[in-house]
Amino acid sequence: MAWFWASCTSYPRIPASGGPPGRPLITTVDSNLAKYALENPLDGSRTNPGLDNQIAGIDERYRAAPLDRQTLKAISHNSSPDFAALFLIKQLLSNPRNLKFQTNYLAETKRIKSDLERNEWSEIAQPALRRYEVLFAPGFHYLTDRSSGADFAHQRQFFDELGVRVQLIKIEEDGTVEENAAIIAATIRTLADTKVILVSTSKAGPEVALALGKILAPDETAQVKAWISVGGLIRGTPLADYATTWPQSWIVRLMFLYSRTDFRGIPGLTTTASQARMEGIRIPDRIMIVEYIAVPLSGDIYGGVRGRYVRLRKGGPNDGLTLLADELLPNGIAVIEPGIDHFYAAPDIEVKSVALANVVAEMLQGRWPDEPLIAKPLQSDY
Secondary structure, eight states, rough: OOOOOOOOOOOEEEEEOOOOOOOOOOEEEESSHHHHHSSSSSSSOOOOOHHHHHHHHHHHHHHHHHHHHHHHHHHHHHHHHHHHHHHHHHHTTTTTHHHHHHHHHHHHHHHHHHHEEEEEEOSOOTTGGGGGGEEEEOEEEEEEETTTTTTTHHHHHHHHHHHHEEEEOOOOOOOOHHHHHHHHHHHHHTTTSOOOOOOOOETHHHHHHHHHIIISSSGGTTTEEEEESSSOOTTOOHHHHHHTTHHHHHHHHHHHHHTTOOOTGGGSHHHHHHHHHHHOOOOOSSSSSEEEEOOGGGOOOOOTHHHHHHHHHHSOOOOOSSBBGGOOOOOOOEEEEEOOOOOOOOTTTHHHHHHHHHHHHHHHIIOOOOSOOOOOOOOOOO
């Protein structure tokens, strides 16, 4: 991706291991508080009174606060971005619905890997999933930069081999949010007789939100049963703010020109434009919304992602392209993936993708949850 800016800012690298249930990490973190929180269970057996009190104070102050960019930025400033990321994980998994979905997702991932080891393919895709067509909305520059994974090529191939119907929406790879939302809406209209699970990534997140919540009339979305937002830039990214602000904006434009990338889609990803666009968007409550969120710690960031990650750290925990808080959707079911960045380059990402889709399909068939979803607008107060 063309929008890369280096930063000289550094941070501590303290070895640490631990993590949420089912997903242990061996990494480095940016503070002793983050190390302590990662390595010690939340069952009252902690042994450092000073750090315990510090964590308790943060928890008491922010436990009931909204999980938005302001809250996580404040926690980052009071502790560190890695601790704020761990706080986010804890808060998300304290929601029984999120925890149950996360547990089912991890169990399904384990089951699929076991089937693959035994070369048993017949039940990798659940029967419930085969009832749907999986419609993929690709990310920025998905045609030119095949290495980013924005085209879902490996996932689409795996789903197809498993007998699951798939389709890629042919959006403009460098188009504006509004242009691509119109293409997504038009594609959905052609599938009136098909039950659809819609999957988007990155920049396609706000494009899908606009299509489902504003361009399409509620009855035109009846075929869309679920939307999985993978690393969605729902409320934009401060990197777009930086890229469109003078004087660096002319340098960024030259970088885009040199890489033969159209700049016209970037202004629509600024945090101001994104927040304004979200006003008035209302996604029908019958559409299940699942947000699949990569939650890297500072020791999980490598290569070209690092410069962007460092630049975003002043705003709180991020995945190397956007602040984690800005991926969250009201009434969305959060599924976390610790240890990887915005580009989801896990070696088993195809397995994880099918596992997530299986759980969504099973949920749609009424096997879960126990409680109904409650419709909420996507507008939030920042």
